[in-house]
Amino acid sequence: MTTILAVDCMGGDHGPRVTLPACRRFLDEHPDAELLLVGRAEDLQSFVHDRARVVPATEVVTMDDAVEVALRRKKDSSMRVALKQVRDGQAQAAVSAGNTGALMALARYLLKTVEGIDRPAIAYPMPNAKGGATTVLDLGANVDCTEHHLLQFAVMGSALVSALRNEEQPSVGLLNIGEEIIKGSEVIKRAGELLRAAARAGDLNFHGNVEGNDIFKGTTDIVVCDGFVGNVALKTSEGLASMIGGFLKEEFARTPLTRLAAVLAYPVLAAFKRRVDYRRYNGAALLGLRGLVFKSHGSADEFAFGQALNRAYDAARNQLLERVQTRIAHARPLLVGEVPAAGGGHQAEAAAAS
Amino acid sequence: MTTILAVDCMGGDHGPRVTLPACRRFLDEHPDAELLLVGRAEDLQSFVHDRARVVPATEVVTMDDAVEVALRRKKDSSMRVALKQVRDGQAQAAVSAGNTGALMALARYLLKTVEGIDRPAIAYPMPNAKGGATTVLDLGANVDCTEHHLLQFAVMGSALVSALRNEEQPSVGLLNIGEEIIKGSEVIKRAGELLRAAARAGDLNFHGNVEGNDIFKGTTDIVVCDGFVGNVALKTSEGLASMIGGFLKEEFARTPLTRLAAVLAYPVLAAFKRRVDYRRYNGAALLGLRGLVFKSHGSADEFAFGQALNRAYDAARNQLLERVQTRIAHARPLLVGEVPAAGGGHQAEAAAAS
Incomplete structure (x- = not known):
């Protein structure tokens, strides 16, 4: 069975410079995985892989953005679009190294909590x-x-x-x-x-x-x-x-x-x-939502971001x-x-x- | 001006084996200090120094004793008698490596809190x-x-x-x-x-x-x-x-x-x-009481207990x-x-x- 992850490639302190190499290594190591690379097309188009596809998003939630900005203003942010992939059944889990408060708020808004939570x-x-x-x-x-x-x-x-x-x-x-x-x-x-x-x-x-x-x-x-x-x-x-x-x-x-x-x-x-x-x-789980979301440290390097991808993959498969x-x-x-x-x-x- | 400390020599994991050598070194290093050594006379009588005096107490609050035991039953504990020296103006500060909960409860009972605390x-x-x-x-x-x-x-x-x-x-x-x-x-x-x-x-x-x-x-x-x-x-x-x-x-x-x-x-x-x-x-201060009390780690060795004595001394002098x-x-x-x-x-x- 294929496991599909949606990756917010723009999040974190380093953005695509770190997330893309981590994604490539992840794909090499997991032949049954597919990735949806979410972010600005111009930043991601260099990445070519038969098990990866770019999902465009024009905006980026920065580390300093208030929750309100992520929720109400940046409606086409990579973070939001990545979460939407999970909501719409296009991916089994989303991974982001972006702003924690914004990720939690968006995940809660888009995915809703499990009954009883x-x-x-x-x-x-x-x-x-x-x-x-x-x-x-x-x-x-x-x-x-x-x-x-x-x-x-x-x-x-x-x-x-x-x-x-x-x-x-x-x-x-x-x-x-x-x-x-x-x-x-x-x-x-x-x-x-x-x-x-x-x-x-x-x-x-x-x-x-x-x-x-x-x-x-x-x-x-x-x-x-x-x-x-x-x-x-x-x-x-x-x-x-x-x-x-x-x-x-x-x-x-x-x-x-x-x-x-x-x-x-x-x-x-x-x-x-x-x-x-x-x-x-690296790779904290946001629990209690009707979809899987993993948060990477904002300062994660390639290795660390890869660990967050691994965790999301394991969670989805299990x-x-x-x-x-x-x-x-x-x-x-x-x-x-x-x-x-x-x-x-x-x-x-x-x-x-x- | 002489600074007088009351030392609960029985408290902590090691009792007099650690507290007495620490007291001797403290006296050597502070020619203007005097110590009241509180505890069982038979355990302390070996300690002879012209600036130290044994104040007998027949009981010991153990590390496992409930607060109630320290407060209501062991009325002649070394911890209690040491605190009484402060209350009665015989010493400017008390030092104990005993049970924290018991020390706090006894200190509060005997010394009372400062107005406003x-x-x-x-x-x-x-x-x-x-x-x-x-x-x-x-x-x-x-x-x-x-x-x-x-x-x-x-x-x-x-x-x-x-x-x-x-x-x-x-x-x-x-x-x-x-x-x-x-x-x-x-x-x-x-x-x-x-x-x-x-x-x-x-x-x-x-x-x-x-x-x-x-x-x-x-x-x-x-x-x-x-x-x-x-x-x-x-x-x-x-x-x-x-x-x-x-x-x-x-x-x-x-x-x-x-x-x-x-x-x-x-x-x-x-x-x-x-x-x-x-x-x-080492040497935590119990603050807000109408008297100075310092608490040493229970596991303190001679050096560490000495640090608690130093702290109490500095607090009293200042x-x-x-x-x-x-x-x-x-x-x-x-x-x-x-x-x-x-x-x-x-x-x-x-x-x-x-």
Whole structure:
């Protein structure tokens, strides 16, 4: 069966200069894949391949464009046209390195959410000490989440990991400030109750509370949190990794002697660098939509963007969409439940969209 | 002037085995300091010094003891007796490596909070790329904070940094998911308004929103967040640092050749290790109490525990308590929310600030 991806070739910091070479390599490596290259015809026409076709779009959503601009003004943007390919059944998944807020808003508008899901989430794989990745969600703009949103994230994250890693019941941890169930805010405590109920119903493999360090330990396959906390955890990690890398570089550059040591240690340092290379984990999933969308880092290079394409391809081939929908349908009674708390959610939602 | 510290010698993972040697070194290095060594007489009697005196306490709060046990049952614990020395004016600050929850609860019970402060906070110095430390608070158990609590943390953090680093107006960042003032949860947005009002009143040097990576960049001297987010950021960082350290060790241990490289690179790796050594930053301040209390990591070794003693000493000598009280008193109208919480012009203010 052919897998077709729609690629927003204009998105990201580098645009076609990075996306096109990544697309070519991807096609070489996946003989059963086809690509719809979306963007300005003049920028893409040089790309010739019998399994690729250019879908023209005259506009580009920039990294600085407000969500409103992407939604209401740039009606023929490459991002939007790529998503339309998914909506119209021309492609099984869309990939973009563009502006996250715009991508989420457009995807939500064009594809709509799956029944039972209030808010789509962004799931991001973070490397762990076990050599794999811990999938953390939400890393989108879902601040002020209720316990029902957290349960939805858990169900969607389970579907994602089961599709990408062939693991039927991946384990889920609830990010908290202690392992004991009495810990945390009121929302977190109620979320813990819901997750335990979901585990009893067979909808989830719930491990219990986890703490920040468990993300990198790899204690669970999935870590669930609201978008505020997830964003802080991700960016704090990026900041620390960058600081540690900088210190290491400075120390090895300090004197002629240390520079010699760097040469001698080069193979080790290169192997180390490969292991902590976040590019390997590029490709975040936008979950809860009626179509598959993957977001690449804006700064992705050819290798990293290729990883995002691979992830989208794997998700499409492993029926991620159907898996999410099946799981959501199964967990429906808990997801929508007695939901009194979702009542005040209008304002919160407006805030999340801004 | 003599500075007297009360030391809970029984707390932490190692107790007197670590605390006593650290106390001896501290006394050697500070000829104007005196120590009250609090704990079981039989464990401490071996320590003889003309500027140290044993204050007996028959019980020990363990790392696993519930807060209730520390508060209501172990009435003669070393932790409690150390705090009592501060309350009764026998010492200017107390230092403990014991159970954080118990220390906070006992400190709050025995010392009470400063007027204008609802909840004490824990301020923790995290190393940054500038070679200094970013003071992050709250890292205590203050989940579900209001904007007024966040403002209180900002005021207390400013007092702490000005006392320890001789910087009159240290800069304060509000931890958020983006720099723009429209970002974040409702509480965070209101906190931003309050902090801007405090800056206008001259109570704070407010830089604006910061993101997770700014903690390690050292963008601001102080980063303010609720205890949930702070705890996640701290533990995520600990997890990542430990993973990266583990990877580096593994790569250098892989083959005889890489082990040789490790020997050659040893001085560089040692210098690197010193730079990321969290022990240098040991000693978190419990702020907002009518007395100075410093918390050491439970796993602290002699060097790290000594750093906590140094910090308590510096805070006492630099009148941290008076500084906190002065600042709190000055910021009172904002702290208690008497000010028309930027009532007139949410939008006007947003426009002015942008």
